Amino acid sequence: MLLEYVLLTIPVFMFIVKVQQWTGDYLVLAFFCLTSVVKGAVTWLYPRVIHPLTASKQRFPEKYRRVEEELKTVCDKVGFNMEKLWLEQSYDYDMHGNAALASDTILLGKPMLKQHADHVDEIVAIIAHELGHWKEYHVFWHCVVDTAYMVVFGCFLMLF
Numbered sequence: 501m502l503l504e505y506v507l508l509t510i511p512v513f514m515f516i517v518k519v520q521q522w523t524g525d526y527l528v529l530a531f532f533c534l535t536s537v538v539k540g541a542v543t544w545l546y547p548r549v550i551h552p553l554t555a556s557k558q559r560f561p562e563k564y565r566r567v568e569e570e571l572k573t574v575c576d577k578v579g580f581n582m583e584k585l586w587l588e589q590s591y592d593y594d595m596h597g598n599a600a601l602a603s604d605t606i607l608l609g610k611p612m613l614k615q616h617a618d619h620v621d622e623i624v625a626i627i628a629h630e631l632g633h634w635k636e637y638h639v640f641w642h643c644v645v646d647t648a649y650m651v652v653f654g655c656f657l658m659l660f
């Protein structure tokens with residue numbers, strides 16, 4: 501445990517010292533910018549690389565074919581590629597029905613599908629909500645505002 505801690509801490513500490521040498525008085529601003537870059541990279545990488553490592557795209561089971569057709573209609577209406585609507589594998593004991601937009605991919609949890617299976621309009625409404633986030637570039641704007649906020653805050657900290 502201690503060895504792992506030391507092995508992880510030393511490179512991070514050396515990196516911080518190097519960044520301080522490179523940036524001088526702009527260290528705080530540099531870390532806010534670095535944090536923003538890392539956040540942007542993770543936001544972009546998550547649906548493309550990280551999420552596929554832990555989940556797999558599922559086809560809609562036959563009994564949910566009507567749901568799939570309704571969702572395709574809604575997706576087509578706003579120009580969203582249905583291939584990017586993932587039915588997410590989840591564990592049987594996972595009771596959390598959820599849907600989310602991850603970058604340009606919409607994730608629909610299987611528990612959500614099961615819980616609302618008799619009410620297709622509810623699933624369509626939930627996915628329409630996520631499509632609204634996608635259509636209005638909310639993930640992108642969230643990153644922009646977050647980055648701007650962090651840079652402004654970093655500049656503010658440099659004043660003191």
Ligand SMILES: [Zn+2]
Binds near residue numbers: 629633
């Ligand atoms: Zn939302």
